[in-house]
Amino acid sequence: MTPIPVTLIAGYLGAGKTTVLNHLLADTHGRRICVLVNDFGEIALDEDLIDNRSGDTVALSNGCMCCTIGNDFFAAIDRILRMDPRPEHLVIETSGVADPFKVGQIALAEPDLHLQGVITVVDAVNFGPSLADHYLGDTLRGQLAVAGLIVITKPDLVTPDELDSLRQTLTHLSPGTPRVVADHGRVPSEMLLEPMRVHIKRPDPAAHEHHHHDHGVDYRGWVWSGDARVTADALDGLLTAPVAGLYRLKGMVQLVDDSWCTFHRAGAQAERHPSPPPRLGKHGRAVGVGLSDRFDPADLDQVWAAVLQRS
Amino acid sequence: MSETVVYSARRIITMEPTQPHATHVAVRDGRILGVGGPDVAAAWGGGRLDDRFRDAVLLPGFVEAHSHMMTGALWSYLYCGNVDRIDPDGNLWPGIKTVDEMIERMKNALESLPADQPLVCWGFDPLFFEGDRLNRHHLDRASTDRPIAVMHQSFHLMTVNTKALDMAGYGPDTNAEGVARLPDGSLMGELQEMAAMFPVMRRLNLSMRELSKGEHAIQQYGKAAVQCGVTTATDLYADLEEEDVETLLRVTARKDYPLRIVPAYGVIGLEPRAAAERALALRARSTDMLRMGICKVMTDGSIQGFTARVKWPGYIGGQPNGIWNLEPARLKEMIVTLHAHGINMQVHTNGDEASDFVLDCFEEAMWKHPTGDSRHTLQHCQMAGEDQFHRAARLGVCVNLFANHLWYYGDAHAEFTVGPDRAARMNACRSALDNGVTLAVHSDSPVTPMGPLHVAWCAVNRITPKGRVLGANQRISVMEGLHAITLGAARTLKLDRDIGSITPGKMADFAVLADDPLVLAPEDLRDIKVLGTVQGGRVFTR
Numbered sequence: 001m002t003p004i005p006v007t008l009i010a011g012y013l014g015a016g017k018t019t020v021l022n023h024l025l026a027d028t029h030g031r032r033i034c035v036l037v038n039d040f041g042e043i044a045l046d047e048d049l050i051d052n053r054s055g056d057t058v059a060l061s062n063g064c065m066c067c068t069i070g071n072d073f074f075a076a077i078d079r080i081l082r083m084d085p086r087p088e089h090l091v092i093e094t095s096g097v098a099d100p101f102k103v104g105q106i107a108l109a110e111p112d113l114h115l116q117g118v119i120t121v122v123d124a125v126n127f128g129p130s131l132a133d134h135y136l137g138d139t140l141r142g143q144l145a146v147a148g149l150i151v152i153t154k155p156d157l158v159t160p161d162e163l164d165s166l167r168q169t170l171t172h173l174s175p176g177t178p179r180v181v182a183d184h185g186r187v188p189s190e191m192l193l194e195p196m197r198v199h200i201k202r203p204d205p206a207a208h209e210h211h212h213h214d215h216g217v218d219y220r221g222w223v224w225s226g227d228a229r230v231t232a233d234a235l236d237g238l239l240t241a242p243v244a245g246l247y248r249l250k251g252m253v254q255l256v257d258d259s260w261c262t263f264h265r266a267g268a269q270a271e272r273h274p275s276p277p278p279r280l281g282k283h284g285r286a287v288g289v290g291l292s293d294r295f296d297p298a299d300l301d302q303v304w305a306a307v308l309q310r311s
Numbered sequence: 312m313s314e315t316v317v318y319s320a321r322r323i324i325t326m327e328p329t330q331p332h333a334t335h336v337a338v339r340d341g342r343i344l345g346v347g348g349p350d351v352a353a354a355w356g357g358g359r360l361d362d363r364f365r366d367a368v369l370l371p372g373f374v375e376a377h378s379h380m381m382t383g384a385l386w387s388y389l390y391c392g393n394v395d396r397i398d399p400d401g402n403l404w405p406g407i408k409t410v411d412e413m414i415e416r417m418k419n420a421l422e423s424l425p426a427d428q429p430l431v432c433w434g435f436d437p438l439f440f441e442g443d444r445l446n447r448h449h450l451d452r453a454s455t456d457r458p459i460a461v462m463h464q465s466f467h468l469m470t471v472n473t474k475a476l477d478m479a480g481y482g483p484d485t486n487a488e489g490v491a492r493l494p495d496g497s498l499m500g501e502l503q504e505m506a507a508m509f510p511v512m513r514r515l516n517l518s519m520r521e522l523s524k525g526e527h528a529i530q531q532y533g534k535a536a537v538q539c540g541v542t543t544a545t546d547l548y549a550d551l552e553e554e555d556v557e558t559l560l561r562v563t564a565r566k567d568y569p570l571r572i573v574p575a576y577g578v579i580g581l582e583p584r585a586a587a588e589r590a591l592a593l594r595a596r597s598t599d600m601l602r603m604g605i606c607k608v609m610t611d612g613s614i615q616g617f618t619a620r621v622k623w624p625g626y627i628g629g630q631p632n633g634i635w636n637l638e639p640a641r642l643k644e645m646i647v648t649l650h651a652h653g654i655n656m657q658v659h660t661n662g663d664e665a666s667d668f669v670l671d672c673f674e675e676a677m678w679k680h681p682t683g684d685s686r687h688t689l690q691h692c693q694m695a696g697e698d699q700f701h702r703a704a705r706l707g708v709c710v711n712l713f714a715n716h717l718w719y720y721g722d723a724h725a726e727f728t729v730g731p732d733r734a735a736r737m738n739a740c741r742s743a744l745d746n747g748v749t750l751a752v753h754s755d756s757p758v759t760p761m762g763p764l765h766v767a768w769c770a771v772n773r774i775t776p777k778g779r780v781l782g783a784n785q786r787i788s789v790m791e792g793l794h795a796i797t798l799g800a801a802r803t804l805k806l807d808r809d810i811g812s813i814t815p816g817k818m819a820d821f822a823v824l825a826d827d828p829l830v831l832a833p834e835d836l837r838d839i840k841v842l843g844t845v846q847g848g849r850v851f852t853r
Contacts, residue, residue: 013638038580071550071580072520074509081513097635101488105506109487111480135620135639135668138632 003114004081006090006107007193010143011121012130013096016153018043019185020121020192021093025049025064028225028283029189032063034080034087038095039068074106081112089116089193097139101146104198117148117196120174121182124158124166131169144174148196150216155181171215180219181292188221188287190250218292219247222300225285229254232272234310235263239270241303245294251286252278256311315339315358316848317351322827323369326798326812336369338819341848346813363850367842368827370793371812372542372820373763374800376711377657377690377753380546380574381522383531385433385757389420391461392434396760399534401853409441410449417453429458429475429515433757436464438723439776445470446493447500458515464719466519466758467616469508470501479510524555529562533570537851539762540822540841542571543801543810547657547690547755548607549574551593556603563600569844569851571600571820573804575607575657579636583648590654599818599847602806605655607690608645609636611665614693614728615720619662621694627730633662643672650676655805656687657711663694670702677706688751688803693737694729700739700746709803712738714752714770714795715759721775735782740770744791751800752792764828767792768837789833819848 011017021035022044037043040058043066051059056068056076065087069076080090090113094103100118107115120143131137144150150170155163170179177197180187230253239249249265252275263272263286278285288300316338323333325346337344337352344358345351352358386398391413393406407413413435421430430453437444450459450472458475462468471479476498481490483497489507491499502508512518522528523546536544549555551574563572576593578586586606594604611633612618617626618633625632635642636659646669649656660666666689673687688709689695693716695703703710716724717738724734736742743750752766771792773781780786787795801811810818825840843852 013640039582069580071577074505074512075518075520077509078513096638096641099634102504102506102634105487105489105504106509109481109485109490109507110510111485135635135664139635142631 001086001112003112004086004088004090005116005193005195006092006113007116008092008094008100008104008118009121010094010098010100010118010147011096012123012136012140012143014126015096015121015123016151016182016185017093017121019153020151020182020187021091023186024091024189024192025060025066026062027189027223028062028285029193030278030285031193032085032088033091033193034083034089035064035066035091035093036069036076036080037066037093040066077106077110081110091192097136099139099142101142104146115198116193117198118146119149119151119192120144120147121151121153122166122170124152124154124163127166128169141173144170144177146199147174147177148198149191150174150177150179151182151187152179153182153185155183167218174216176216178217178219180221180289183220183297186221186223188223188289190287191219191221191289219289220292220295220297222288222290222297223286224251224304225283227283228308228311229256229258230307230311231256232261234307235261235272237310238303238307239263239265239272243288243290243299243303244296245290246300247289247291247295249286249288249300251284253284253286313340315344315352315355317358317360318364318369318845319349319360319362320364320369321366322829323813324793324829325814326371326794327814333813336813336819336821338845338848341819343813343815343817343819345815364823368824369813369821370540370824371797371822372810372844372846373540373796373822374751374804374806374811375536375541375544375753375756375761375763376751376800376803377547377713378544378756378761379523379548380528380532381519382756382761383533383535384522384528386531387522388431388433388462389416390434391416391432392464393436393439394760396434397538399531399538401538410445414449414453417450417459421454421457426457429460429517430454431460431462431515431517433462434464435461435470444501447471447473447476447498450500460511460515460517464758465615467505467613468501468503469511471511472500475511475515476500478514481510523549526558526562529559529572532572533568535761536570537844538841538853539764540824540844541761541763542569542820542822542844542846543804543806544570544572544761545657545804546572546574548577548609551576551603556593556596559601560596560598564598567849568600569846569849571602571810571846573602573605573806575605576603577607577609578645578649579609583645586645587649587652587654590649591652599809602804605657605804606649607657607659608642608649609659610642610669611635611660611662614661615723617728619694620664620668621662621729622664622667626728628727632664639668642668643675646672647676647679650682650685650687651680653682653685655685657690658687659690661691661693663696663699666692666695666699670699670706670708673706673708686749686803686805691755694733695739695742696736697742697746700742700748704747709749709751710743711751711753711800711803712740712743712770713755714738714740714766715754717769717773717781718775719759721773721779721781722777725775725779725781736785737781738770739782739785740787740791740795741785744787749799749802750795751803752795753800762837763796764839764841765837767796770795771833771836774834789828789836792836793828819845821845
């Protein structure tokens with residue numbers, strides 16, 4: 001049996017983990033994701049999406065589910081491994097004080113799991129004060145040291161200068177780790193679920209001096225999901241249209257002849273292939289990722305609107 | 312009218328200032344009717360003399376205020392520790408000192424074990440084991456075709472044989488932190504921390520949690536208590552699901568059940584108000600033999616595991632500070648909410664940063680919701696300094712110190728964790744008493760063996776296996792040590808109205824000892840033989 005990919009979502013209380021998870025659960029990524037949370041209380045699942053609830057599990061109509069950890073984390077993992085069918089991806093929300101390095105060990109040790117990465121959510125407003133708290137500072141530093149991706153939430157509530165200084169702090173605490181700015185807690189699910197660098201080595205406590213010059217990269221995401229059908233010509237136009245700062249674009253849509261296709265654009269490379277329809281949902285979906293200082297999701301909104309109009 | 316029985320004894324140590332010593336105690340309806348000399352029951356119309364304890368010494372029944380239910384059922388596994396231990400049925404299991412002895416014991420056990428069951432062992436402590444560190448090759452000598460798992464005494468590690476490693480799918484590619492390797496890079500068989508043990512445990516169907524559940528666990532716990540003179544014991548982190556409560560009520564109500572159980576409702580991960588309401592509902596269902604309503608809050612990890620939250624200057628090896636069990640803000644919310652509901656809390660704090668923080672929480676809770684006698688207890692509280700004891704006294708907070716650590720981990724603390732100066736003030740019983748803090752000491756069984764006399768011995772002598780006296784100025788007297796395992800412990804649980812001393816009106820709970828701790832040398836305290844208990848006037852002999 002192939003191991004279940006595991007992604008950890010770390011971050012302090014109030015950082016916005018739950019908002020990120022809410023979007024992930026409700027999204028149309030077409031994967032049967034199981035999200036393991038501390039308690040349902042904070043997850044605001046759309047009642048229309050809920051298929052059924054039973055004790056510690058809520059099943060959603062898009063194939064995803066949400067389970068609570070309850071009072072025994074390992075028992076919860078055991079329950080998930082016994083599910084039939086097994087989820088296609090396991091996302092674990094760690095508690096605000098968890099050391100993701102430690103929690104991640106389970107996915108490294110258990111052959112039926114595969115650690116895909118650790119995402120640390122940082123709240124642009126409160127991160128600074130939390131880092132200065134002597135009960136917490138070391139915990140937050142530990143969460144960043146093992147991050148494969150940093151999600152910055154509430155960027156709209158701080159000034160550009162403050163955001164910049166946050167970036168510098170993050171560069172220092174987690175050199176070379178890519179960052180994505182979450183607009184209203186939303187990050188393309190693909191970015192969260194794809195394999196990322198896994199930092200399994202604890203930093204040597206004796207080595208305090210870092211001499212990294214890799215400042216990491218800041219991303220922003222863009223997502224479209226819907227039932228519109230497009231023409232192949234219009235789609236090909238999209239794949240070559242100039243969009244400042246766009247780093248990657250990919251998706252799956254239905255063409256006007258009812259067939260489905262996938263498309264992918266990275267730098268100057270672009271391709272489109274026929275594909276079977278999505279297994280779940282039957283919605284079209286497109287995801288873009290760009291460099292945050294150059295890419296404006298509104299640009300892609302416009303280009304996409306033009307594609308739909310031309311079709 | 313109910314019968315009055317007068318027990319005579321060589322000496323009765325009462326823990327009551329009015330009459331510290333006596334020779335006779337009268338018992339009626341499971342309670343103490345009178346304490347004094349041969350005519351103790353004269354005023355009550357006399358009683359039947361029972362002189363079975365005439366050569367023995369009676370103390371108040373010991374109160375183990377921090378132990379766990381799985382203590383008894385653990386014996387369903389094979390004991391492989393280095394110290395002699397007595398199982399709940401009174402059988403002596405000699406300590407194992409060498410690999411050969413261990414393999415011998417395993418082979419014997421395998422003969423009678425059904426073929427489809429793994430061999431699970433417990434109690435092993437590498438600190439006290441001669442020769443090379445235990446690895447899979449040693450265990451393969453007992454069996455190569457049946458899985459063997461040896462739980463270490465700390466419960467944070469296990470060593471397994473090659474068969475068990477294979478079942479878990481561990482191999483050359485395994486790169487989890489806790490899967491230890493031999494110098495040649497091959498798998499050692501030692502698995503450190505739960506993440507590394509979990510793949511083996513789930514394939515062997517091994518659950519520590521299940522050891523705390525069901526009738527068998529409760530029965531064995533009761534028997535284990537009798538072996539060491541305990542008449543009241545906590546289960547200091549209990550799920551208390553409805554089924555558990557019903558089983559507990561049923562079993563503890565039996566006429567021959569020898570132990571008053573005080574389960575502390577584990578609230579970590581629960582919504583604070585819901586937890587408080589459940590605790591109050593449980594309290595209302597308490598019986599004399601099952602005292603529910605107190606809650607257990609966990610804050611940090613362990614000192615020897617470097618997971619305790621310690622204040623500057625931290626661990627001497629430069630390890631990063633430990634981990635919180637819950638966000639400090641959530642811990643505070645939990646503590647304030649439970650306090651506001653009038654619920655007694657037993658709060659796990661190992662490191663001094665954790666105990667400092669919890670005292671902050673208590674203080675805030677008390678400003679917001681002033682109470683009289685809330686009597687919360689810091690559990691373990693191993694590193695507290697004078698400031699914290701002073702503050703605990705002012706706040707009416709009790710401490711239950713982990714005195715057994717001085718023996719089991721004292722050398723390690725001096726050498727590897729916090730260094731000799733802070734190790735010398737660990738489990739500072741003298742400071743607690745001198746600051747006026749209500750003091751209990753505990754075993755945290757099964758983390759260390761249940762045995763209040765041993766715990767008191769540690770508090771009195773502070774000796775380590777390497778011969779250190781760890782903080783001579785923190786030693787307490789034998790009488791103070793005995794107080795901490797009887798009345799002191801009862802007070803931390805708010806049960807001293809009913810138990811903890813031998814005085815008219817309290818429950819007739821006694822520990823029956825073969826020797827007199829006030830006559831023997833302090834160093835001999837732990838060697839005194841326990842003959843049995845009297846619990847609610849019922850006699851239980853070993």
